[in-house]
Amino acid sequence: MRVRILVALCASIILSVTAQKRYAILDNDWSSTAFTVPLMALDGGIDVLALTDCTGDTWQPQETLHALAILEIGNLSCIPVVPGATWPLLQTVERFQAWQSIHGPLVWQGAFALPNYTAEALGSDPTGGDPNRIVPSAFVEGFPTTKAVNTTNSANYMVEMVKKYPGQVSIYAAGPLTNVALAVRMDPTFAENAKELVIMGGYVDVELLQATGSLLMANLNSDINLIMDSEAANIALTAPFPNITIAGNVANQVMSTQSFLDQVIQVNNSYSNLMYKYYGTEFPFWDETAMALLIDPSINMNSTNVFVSVDTAYASPSYGNIHVYQKALAPPNTRSVQYVFQVNGTKLQDMIMHAVQYPPQVC
Template sequence: MYWPTSLPLLCSSLLPLVGGAFAQGDKHYAIMDNDWYTAGFVPYLIALDGDVDVLALASDTCDTWQPQAALHAVATLEAGNLSCIPVYPGSTWPLINTPLRFQAWETIHGKLPWQGAFAPYNATYEAEGNDPTSGNPNRIVKSAFREGFPKGKPDNSTSAANFMVEMVHKYPGQVSIYSAGALTNVALAARMDPQFASLAKNLVIMGGYVDLNMLQATGSIMQADYQSDINLMMDPEASKIALTADFPEIIVAGNVANQVFPTQEFVDEIKKAGNPYSELFAKYYDISFPFWDETAAALMVDPSLAINKTTVYIDVDISYGSPNYGNVHVYQKALAPAGIRNVTYVFEVDADKLKQRIKHSLMHPKSCADL
């Protein structure tokens, strides 16, 4: 069992109990866990712009291997003078899944249009400046750092999961755990400390699509890509652990994350700001994809952006022999199986307000001088 180093001080630092839960302080903290990449900085800019104190970034294996993602986090923070925010490396490996196991599942149940870090190794693809997949998870492809290769390194003094546990004990009821990649680190924290989830403010995830199988079959390959739940499928067992943990609230930005797309006009307007982040965004953000991670980050900052949501009970299929391995299934309370919990499932967001938040965060980014 994990015990935080600050445990003897906990009794004096706990906030008063109100209605069975910790009273919320005015300060909102966040730990932001993601498979970071060149243009992946927008979520933490949204958080900072919304007066959320970002305690750290955490890295995970999803679109690429964790070590590469961690260095992208360091590099993008450096690009905007935000190196005061530490980066803690997460788990390089999912709890069970491996590229070989993932690819064997695809042989039986069909290929995914996007396979993330578990796509077969492709030396030519990497030589063209793309993040590594399969092979040695510790290799670094420097040519993929279009934002510039970082001068600094991740903080290896502790792991992402350890840091999450320590911070929810330090700031009970005030720390959002944001996950827009695989949920491995969140699951590890939940297993390390039985109080972890209950002491957090909430868990906000990007992923958890429902009722999209027909679109995957009849739409284009690109549409099928939009509906591929790689964040959960990379580590299904961790997804189940995280989504059944006793967080005070879990906010799921699933299908809604495919709702709002950037336009070239939107990008061109942001570029006029002329700062490092607006220029990187204009140059490298792929406008063929929706605001996936940004939608979840904005909901973490301002839950009122959700204009259509419901409460459902959610489970993750962890049967390796199932074609739905790593996908979610939702229930109403009366029909839910034992051992699962309710989540806030967002169906629709205010698209204009979301784009305004994204635009403002990029055109007026905060730096360490502001924090």
């Protein structure tokens, strides 16, 4: 009898631990210094099921190689990299450039900028032209030797994992939302059976900052993640996820500084070296802010619930920009999301620094 009770107790404990386990799929337009995101997730006790990608800052095939490389340098290649969509749902380079010719150019145009072979020769990721063109000189982290998953794609993988772990998989998206939208359209139960969607993007009321600040300020406040695939963004942000958290304006709150990088390099390893040399001090901790909110919601110091939609009118100057409403004034086919205004910046920096200085060993 005692043995039976002990077995039952052990089974109950195992079930409890399994039920509490947190999973995440990290979808991003990966780059040489984007390792901060998976390191933070792992350091926060999250089981990272895969890194997925879609065209954003550069073309998807180049991003896949970056994802492989940033895992490889930390002996984290047991985490699969699952390639995603090379093209947005509707957007093309020509269509994007045509919109800019009417409504004005964006400072940063991502993969849809015209090719700049001079910049590529100096180590920039490819833009425009052939989406399958790989630029090895951009891999300051080292060119990968491992391979991506070739039996499925990002959207399929998201659907499969949410079915395998219903209610436990967080979808993190810090680039365009193409893969998330495809998963939503592929399986009507996908969104409702995920744990949550956390995105980086969705700026509100930033036109004056774009118009009266520097070009850098205009860049920091342009919603390229949503503009790259506006239709996908609207599909994802109106899908029935149990919770959607948007790190929009708040993602500009905490900047990378030389002082921070000087502290990071005090613990010397492959990741801290790369961050010190290549992360830079021009930009905020965009993707890291969204990841911190996913790991530890208590970092959120001020937020509200609003109804949202994304402007999908191609003729509109605000094409790809988010619109927010109170419930009484919300148009049909919108939903409530958590819009974060402020995070604990000190805690955010501490999370980044610890993850980079002491990268988790999970493989």
